Each structure stands twice: as C-alpha cells, then as structure tokens.
Amino acid sequence: MKILKRVLGVVLALFVAAMFLFPLLWVVLASFKTKLELLAVPPVFIFQPTLQNYINAFNSDFPMQVRNSLIIAISSTVISIILGSLTAYGFSR
Structure with a gap:
C-alpha cells in the first residue's frame, strides 16, 4: 500500500510538472519557427529551426x-x- 501511494504521488507530481513545463517548452520551440510554421494548422512539430526571429528582435x-x-x-x-x-x-x- 505504501509503495502504491508513493508511485501515485510520483506520477501525479510528474503530471503536474509536465502541465507547467509544456507551455514553456511550446514558447521556446515557437521562437525557433518561421511565421508560417507557427501559424500552420495543424501545428508543425518537425521543422527547420531558424534564428531569424531573434535577429529581428535585436535589430529592432x-x-x-x-x-x-x-x-x-x-x-x-x-x-x-x-x-x-x-x-x-x-x-x-
């Protein structure tokens, strides 16, 4: 019973951590996409990373x-x- 509670606690903690970290990961990955890839429906998960967004940001x-x-x-x-x-x-x- 103790092991089951511990496993459930770890699984719940991992789920909550994933729920908090997924949006952060999404934003970081989106910063490396082109505008067309970012606005594509359905979302593009395999893409060619680009630094153009960062270049545009620092040149503005x-x-x-x-x-x-x-x-x-x-x-x-x-x-x-x-x-x-x-x-x-x-x-x-």
Missing part, C-alpha cells in the same frame, strides 16, 4: 522596449511594497 528597438518594461516593473514593485507595508502596519495596530 529591443533595448528601448526592455527599458520601458523595466521601468514599469520596478515602479509597480516599489508601489506595491510601499502600499503593502502601510497596509500591514494598519493591520498590526
């Missing part, structure tokens, strides 16, 4: 877009920490 305004994203992320984090601290202080009193 990528640094400015990263800077803008960092500004938004850092400012929203700071605001959340400040408001959370004030709220926590209010709840503690």
